[in-house]
Amino acid sequence: MQQLNSYRTGPDESGRFGLYGGRFVAETLMPLILQVQQAYEDAKADPSFQAEIDYYAKHYVGRPSPLYFAKRMTEHLGGAKIYFKRDELNHTGSHKINNVMGQILLARRMGKTRIIAETGAGQHGVATATACALFDMPCKVYMGSVDVARQSPNVFRMKLLGAEVEAVESGSKTLKDALNEAMRDWVANVEDTFYIIGTVAGPHPYPAMVRDFQSVIGNETKEQMMEAEGRLPDTLVACIGGGSNAMGLFHPFLDDKSVKIIGVEAAGKGIETGEHAASLTGGRPGVLHGNRMYLIQDEDGQVVEPYSISAGLDYPGIGPEHSWLKDTGRVTYASATDMDAVEAFQFCCKMEGIIPALEPSHALAHVMRIAPDLPKDHIIVMNLCGRGDKDVTTIANLLGVKL
Amino acid sequence: MTEAAVAIAPDSGRIAARFAALKAEGRGGLVTYVTAGDPNYETGLEILLGLPDAGADIVEIGMPFTDPMADGPAIQAAGLRALHNGQTMKKTLAMATEFRAKHPETPLVLMGYYNPIYSYGVDRFLQDAIAAGIDGLIVVDLPPEEDVELCIPALQAGVNFIRLATPTTDDKRLPKVLQNTSGFVYYVSILGITGTKEIQADPVRGAVARIRRHTDLPIVVGFGIRSPEQAREISRAADAAVIGSAIIEKVKANLDDQGAPLPGCTQAVLDYVAALAQGVRR
Missing domain, CATH: 3.40.50.1100 (Rossmann fold)
Incomplete structure (x- = not known):
């Protein structure tokens, strides 16, 4: 590194x-x-x-958004202490x-x-x-x-x-x-x-x-975490499409070496199927939309249409700073499939009374994967960057429920 | 990133010779654009090879790209047709090779977007482009701020790097745009994407005069030229007129529902080019 x-x-x-x-x-x-x-x-x-x-x-968006300790989820998973940064509570329902x-x-x-x-x-x-x-x-x-x-x-x-x-x-x-x-x-x-x-x-x-405009997320988190726990979190987790909510949470913590940072991409039906939106895992450097970034493309440099159940993560590229943070190793990038996300979506509804958007449900799926094996004094902050009202129909269709 | 000007501009060879010939004839030139592999490789090649005899003075071959941000619906669709039928960078360069074998004198310029070139590899691309007899490159999404990517390597390899100037390129910026430009300058006559607005001759004359104060390079003007009359008017207002979308639309008008060329497709396109050529020669 x-x-x-x-x-x-x-x-x-x-x-x-x-x-x-x-x-x-x-x-x-x-x-x-x-x-x-x-x-x-x-x-x-x-x-x-x-x-x-x-x-x-303050007066229109409703900031600061709460940093919420997800107690039931923490107890249920039995490991790390899980906090949600509640950016889904912003006016208009997302970051x-x-x-x-x-x-x-x-x-x-x-x-x-x-x-x-x-x-x-x-x-x-x-x-x-x-x-x-x-x-x-x-x-x-x-x-x-x-x-x-x-x-x-x-x-x-x-x-x-x-x-x-x-x-x-x-x-x-x-x-x-x-x-x-x-x-x-x-x-x-x-x-x-x-x-x-x-x-x-x-x-x-x-x-x-x-990134600067979104960094309010990470800056608030830092302050709120000091208030709640008197120290920095151990792990940050956020979902990545283009990467703005993640960049907003991550950036203020990049120089805090003790903080592990994880971005979660949309693996769609699975990276191996080719039907995914995981630019960092399944793409390579390319130029599109005015910048060089990791890009899902074919061998001739033609952009390949990505796939994810979440329309917000369905983008073939990823911001250039994420691309760089991947190469430098400062941020680790994981992925979650449609099914992982849908499971996390339902879990969050029942466990915390919060209907999350499908996008942060990908981040939550990764939290559910790592939290049980982490010690009880390990603190995770996940960016709950959007609410799920917009996704209710998608979930209903998937579960075979007619609305 | 400011780069010093490359000490020696490439020998503009065929391009300079063609503009000198046009000057001697006392007329403006006709630059034609077609998308490589549109509607498919065979017909696309036939059209391409027929362009000089139909009267094209300079030929631009579009390298298809899935996301052509500066192009209007006609050229977008042409690129997707070509890609759908299996066009690749290798095939585009193969078409250029065939063109060069048949037409040793006509300047040939590749036009497109950076990613397919970047993916192919800049050094390998330049090497293969030179071998194919390419005289110049127009890469829409590489402004002077990104000259280190391809412009400088191209100039050093002896391939002309033809830059776009636009109505938003003011006098302060023009020198930066022209600094590493060679071959000719391509003036984009309208704010907008290809093939969507009608060109106006008067503002073009003013813009050409403005650019001439900064460079001795030939100036070609494109975006929004459709008729032989417009081609004539604009080619005289500058050194040549570029026609792209209107030719592509002729291709499209001669395809069946499945996108396959109808009999006579090639001829219809070349007849249209011939009409434009008569326009600039009138």
Whole structure:
């Protein structure tokens, strides 16, 4: 393992985390990307920007989210002490709003008047539509037509909030194509439009910027854990699609060497079947959507459509910082299948009275795997990054229940 | 990442010779784009090989990619048709080799996105591209900020790296964009993706004049050209006009429901190119 003084200094000036990241975009977008970078640098140096974010985080989003000791689950599994960081209790039901509030406030600083976004499961789309309603900005959300069909409640939610939802029919009609289409919109509307990317990927400065906005999760966790236990946790666990909730929890802990950090990818029907969304386990470095990252692709460099029961993890890439953290060995990456996640989903409902989203159910599946063998004074924090109301239909179908 | 300019730009060879010839003829050129392997290898190759005789002055071959972010529906669909029918980078380079054997003079440029090249391996790609007789590369998602990836290695290997300039590339940025550009400059005439908006000649003239203040390289203009009249007007406003989506649409119009070429597909496409060629020669 490469020994570094700090894992928290990246990216470099050109947006690289080691080999990963960068700015692989068409020339049309490049001047705008540089503008966003400059605007973000300026905003970071302006205390009133952070104050504005803090205001909305507290009064609109409902932060800080609780750090909850899952007592029954801990007792049932019989090993490590399990805490949930309850980001599913945020307004709009997931961690996505943390990032959206930051970006929309930046867009306003830049004088942009129109917002676009991509969405997979619809959580980022709903968060973006919400913020656009709050700030009275027109909003267009790109969503693959396959996802539109399987996440119809979120589509309706976005429309209620006043957003226009564009069902993307190009390519494989899922999240990656929604991203392509949003980029195409942006290229055509660079003057007035700000693109709110939902995860820690895309051209620099997005991966770092989204991470910064999500780091509120890890910062709060640190403070709350000191209050609850008087020490740092031993293990952090979070699910990974693009990787934003995980990056938000992990980043503040990267230099705390005693803390073991685990990201959990979606293994779909099993890595060996080829039907999965585990970019780090089943992919290799490639360039897509403006950055280099681990990418699920065929031998000719063509992107392969990923698969997961969870639309929010169904992305062929993974943020560049995760890609780098994997290579450096600082973070360990595991995976959980659809079935593991569904089992964890049901377990959480009955054991803790919390209906988790299918995405963090993958993280929970891994917690259930490791907790029993760990000592009772070992502390695990899992990011419960979204609530499962949106997944109830999927689970019902799977269990053969007619609603 | 700022890189120093490469000391010696590649000898633009066939590209420079072609622009010199166009100048001597007193007309603008016609640059045609087709996606390699669209609708399938055989027909795609037939079309490609027929382009110079139909009147194309420079030929661009698109390397298909699953996620062409800067392209509109026509070129997206063409790439997927080609991939569906088994097109690979190796096959694309094989097509280039055949083209070069038949047409020793016509400049041939590969256009596409970085990942298939990165996956193939940059050094191996450049070696094989040179062997196939490629004169230049246009890689949409490699702005000057990423020059170390492919631009610098290409220039050092003697392959032209043709850059896109756009309406958003202002005077401050133009020198950076032009710094490691060779062969010619490709001016993207509209904000947006390929094949979706109509080109306007007046702003193009202004933009070309602006770029000329920064470079002696030939300037070609593309995105949004469909008719022989537009091809004529734009080719004269610059040094050449690029037509892609409109040709691809001709391919598509001559496919059956299963995506297989109808009889006469190749001829229909080449007839259209011939009409465009007459436009620039009128």
